[in-house]
Amino acid sequence: MRFLLLYATQRGQAKAIAEEIREQAVVRGFSADLHCISESDKLPFPLGAHCGSSGVILAPLRLFALQISAHTERLARGRESGTVCYARPLSSDCPALRSRYDLKTETAPLVVVVSTTGTGDPPDTARKFVKEIRDKTLPSDFFAHLRYGLLGLGDSEYTYFCNGGKVIDKQLQKLGARHFYDTGHADDCVGLELVVEPWIAGLWAALEKHFRSREGQGETNGSLPRAPNASLSTEAAKPESLPIESQVELLRLDDSRRKDSEALEQNEANRGQSSTLTGDFEPSLICSGPPLAQASLTIPALPPAYLQVHLQEPLGQEEESQAFVTSVEQPVFQVPISKAVQLTTSDAVKTTLLLELDLSKTDFSYQPGDAFSVLCPNSDAEVQGLLHRLQLAGGRNHRVLLQVKADTRKRGAAPPQHIPEKCSLQFMFTWCLDIRAVPRKAFVRALVDHTSDGPEKRRLQELCSKQGAADYNHFIRDARVCLLDLLLAFPSCQPPLDILLEHLPKLQPRPYSCASSSLCHPDKLHFIFNVVEFLSHTPEVAILRKGVCTGWLTTLVAPFLQPNSQASRADSGKAPTPEISIAPRAASAFRLPDDPSAPVIMVGPGTGIAPFIGFLQHREKLQEQQPDENFGEMWLFFGCRHKERDYLFRDELRHFLEHGTLTHLKVSFSRDARLREEKAPPKYVQDSLQLHGQQVAKVLLREHGYIYMCGDAKNMAKDVHNSLVEIISKELGVDKLEAMKTLATLKEEKRYLQDIWS
Numbered sequence: 001m002r003f004l005l006l007y008a009t010q011r012g013q014a015k016a017i018a019e020e021i022r023e024q025a026v027v028r029g030f031s032a033d034l035h036c037i038s039e040s041d042k043l044p045f046p047l048g049a050h051c052g053s054s055g056v057i058l059a060p061l062r063l064f065a066l067q068i069s070a071h072t073e074r075l076a077r078g079r080e081s082g083t084v085c086y087a088r089p090l091s092s093d094c095p096a097l098r099s100r101y102d103l104k105t106e107t108a109p110l111v112v113v114v115s116t117t118g119t120g121d122p123p124d125t126a127r128k129f130v131k132e133i134r135d136k137t138l139p140s141d142f143f144a145h146l147r148y149g150l151l152g153l154g155d156s157e158y159t160y161f162c163n164g165g166k167v168i169d170k171q172l173q174k175l176g177a178r179h180f181y182d183t184g185h186a187d188d189c190v191g192l193e194l195v196v197e198p199w200i201a202g203l204w205a206a207l208e209k210h211f212r213s214r215e216g217q218g219e220t221n222g223s224l225p226r227a228p229n230a231s232l233s234t235e236a237a238k239p240e241s242l243p244i245e246s247q248v249e250l251l252r253l254d255d256s257r258r259k260d261s262e263a264l265e266q267n268e269a270n271r272g273q274s275s276t277l278t279g280d281f282e283p284s285l286i287c288s289g290p291p292l293a294q295a296s297l298t299i300p301a302l303p304p305a306y307l308q309v310h311l312q313e314p315l316g317q318e319e320e321s322q323a324f325v326t327s328v329e330q331p332v333f334q335v336p337i338s339k340a341v342q343l344t345t346s347d348a349v350k351t352t353l354l355l356e357l358d359l360s361k362t363d364f365s366y367q368p369g370d371a372f373s374v375l376c377p378n379s380d381a382e383v384q385g386l387l388h389r390l391q392l393a394g395g396r397n398h399r400v401l402l403q404v405k406a407d408t409r410k411r412g413a414a415p416p417q418h419i420p421e422k423c424s425l426q427f428m429f430t431w432c433l434d435i436r437a438v439p440r441k442a443f444v445r446a447l448v449d450h451t452s453d454g455p456e457k458r459r460l461q462e463l464c465s466k467q468g469a470a471d472y473n474h475f476i477r478d479a480r481v482c483l484l485d486l487l488l489a490f491p492s493c494q495p496p497l498d499i500l501l502e503h504l505p506k507l508q509p510r511p512y513s514c515a516s517s518s519l520c521h522p523d524k525l526h527f528i529f530n531v532v533e534f535l536s537h538t539p540e541v542a543i544l545r546k547g548v549c550t551g552w553l554t555t556l557v558a559p560f561l562q563p564n565s566q567a568s569r570a571d572s573g574k575a576p577t578p579e580i581s582i583a584p585r586a587a588s589a590f591r592l593p594d595d596p597s598a599p600v601i602m603v604g605p606g607t608g609i610a611p612f613i614g615f616l617q618h619r620e621k622l623q624e625q626q627p628d629e630n631f632g633e634m635w636l637f638f639g640c641r642h643k644e645r646d647y648l649f650r651d652e653l654r655h656f657l658e659h660g661t662l663t664h665l666k667v668s669f670s671r672d673a674r675l676r677e678e679k680a681p682p683k684y685v686q687d688s689l690q691l692h693g694q695q696v697a698k699v700l701l702r703e704h705g706y707i708y709m710c711g712d713a714k715n716m717a718k719d720v721h722n723s724l725v726e727i728i729s730k731e732l733g734v735d736k737l738e739a740m741k742t743l744a745t746l747k748e749e750k751r752y753l754q755d756i757w758s
């Protein structure tokens with residue numbers, strides 16, 4: 001029983017899930033014909049654009065092994081598009097080199113796993129596919145022969161939740177294709193597995209029913225088999241036009257969140273019962289309470305390990321640096337940090353730093369609005385801690401040799417592509433593996449088999465079991481536990497290296513927005529970031545951790561970091577000028593309008609102001625160079641906590657106002673009680689937008705203006721979006737749905753642009 005299995009991924013999760021489906025299919029007696037969605041017969045993609053995540057060719061990993069971590073460090077952002085070229089050749093893992101599929105003639109059922117990127121866009125590898133199926137000349141029965149099931153991946157922190165999947169779902173329906181299984185929408189914000197696992201579990205029955213009905217009567221019809229948690233996780237495609245549908249999503253209670261809160265309630269219930277039974281007893285990462293402690297557990301099967309790892313002779317320094325060159329994306333630029341400034345005062349809640357990079361010895365170039373990536377290492381202390389805990393400290397300089405087990409039955413098994421052929425153990429843990437990633441359940445499951453102590457083993461089993469889902473969410477995922485935390489909490493767990501390499505995801509470069517214009521600062525690039533700090537709770541102690549990249553950068557610049565007023569040059573101090581490696585990111589639409597007379601509204605609280613500083617610098621220089629040109633109004637809605645502590649770029653903004661570059665500056669202070677008592681001004685940027693709603697609507701609707709939003713998805717993006725809906729609805733006298741349509745049109749016209757991260 002063959003089915004066609006397509007995936008469209010940006011960073012690898014959809015691919016990992018599709019591979020998991022393929023593996024499970026074998027056990028269930030099906031055969032999955034797996035392809036990247038770009039491998040359509042009619043879509044002759046250039047080879048470099050296939051199959052990977054932003055061009056990375058991913059090694060086959062188990063379900064969820066590739067997760068995106070360090071979200072607070074702007075890893076997940078709202079504007080990634082296009083593919084980056086990488087030095088490494090495509091591996092045999094990429095089926096693009098082997099075969100193609102053809103939906104027009106396909107008779108087998110189709111299963112699609114598709115994620116979302118950018119602001120509600122399908123992954124880069126699906127762009128041509130989407131374009132093709134949107135072709136208006138296709139007849140409405142073009143896919144009438146197709147029966148399909150679709151799993152969308154997304155993150156509900158983003159405005160257009162799972163929109164990549166919704167677009168494809170919608171178009172397939174329009175062209176006559178029908179579901180043989182309900183669509184699932186998995187939410188990375190609360191844990192993809194909450195929907196993915198039951199969706200896959202229900203897929204097999206749906207496929208069987210489909211094949212049975214085809215044997216019997218030629219085609220399946222009637223009611224759709226539903227995923228086990230279909231009422232929570234799935235919904236059929238709706239007939240409304242897509243952008244609106246995706247925005248209406250905002251008004252609904254998010255299903256996976258509901259599921260999550262149910263899990264947490266269950267957790268609370270467990271806890272309540274346990275404390276009744278045992279007095280003060282509190283469940284924790286290392287021990288559960290009843291009823292979980294007494295429950296019989298359903299534990300996922302463990303796929304056999306497919307990698308084998310040998311430690312060879314120690315590597316020399318030169319070979320090690322060669323490893324660095326081959327392990328990173330290309331092109332990579334090595335640049336000195338020429339300046340470091342602390343933009344916030346010492347009593348601010350968050351510390352914001354500005355770094356200046358010297359590009360004079362490279363040909364790296366950028367436009368205001370662009371982003372770039374910083375390649376960062378894991379903290380040395382954590383790497384040494386991990387090596388020590390794994391009893392591998394003695395072999396830290398030894399070369400790691402990775403091979404696929406000769407007897408593996410894993411199709412397409414290959415060593416992880418993010419580990420270079422010649423590298424030492426220490427290099428691998430420092431530059432290649434995301435040791436801070438929250439271990440997925442499959443990883444916890446693998447650890448069970450390497451834990452000798454009975455109670456510890458039982459607790460790990462609970463944490464990866466169906467019955468312990470709430471505990472996993474609470475004590476591992478929400479607590480942001482990492483591998484080292486787990487190993488410290490479970491001292492008898494001694495996993496071999498191959499298990500770690502199969503489960504630890506790639507350490508991803510961190511993206512940042514350029515916060516300068518090269519017109520204003522030739523050969524320089526500025527960027528800003530908050531120093532990320534959080535408490536990681538292990539059973540014994542709470543450890544204060546810093547973000548992988550921001551923590552590292554902060555340490556690098558500490559010797560010459562100066563407060564705002566005394567910004568210093570790195571080379572003026574005694575410390576040697578540190579260098580970092582950066583890589584360009586694909587150009588995006590987040591640019592100033594081509595027509596300089598078009599009015600612009602910028603909304604950027606906190607570090608979301610970064611690209612707008614670049615815009616303003618750029619515009620100021622253009623105004624100097626072209627005094628007769630007609631330049632449109634520039635509005636900036638900025639927000640911070642305290643006027644005196646974290647009002648970023650205060651002097652620069654005042655300067656732009658005086659110069660006339662910035663025509664309207666609206667600043668809201670969320671925690672400055674003194675200021676708010678005086679006049680009750682708006683607390684957040686969205687309040688400020690509402691206050692100036694009439695003018696905002698005028699700029700956008702009558703003057704054909706542009707609105708840009710940059711910042712943190714959690715605290716800002718949805719609220720700003722909702723405020724805009726309200727403003728438009730009020731100003732045009734239309735209902736919310738109509739207002740959403742207007743905003744969707746602005747988005748389609750690239751006049752409503754977001755750069756958000758979670």
Ligand SMILES: Cc1cc2nc3c(=O)[nH]c(=O)nc-3n(C[C@H](O)[C@H](O)[C@H](O)COP(=O)(O)O)c2cc1C
Nearest residue numbers: 010011012013014077115116118120154155161162
């Ligand atoms: C840059 C970026 C943009 C994203 N944009 C959206 C979005 O607009 N809507 C959404 O639902 N999810 C969005 N996501 C979340 C991803 O779809 C989600 O994390 C998914 O699991 C990634 O799967 P992949 O690794 O297969 O690409 C975004 C993630 C990133 C990193």
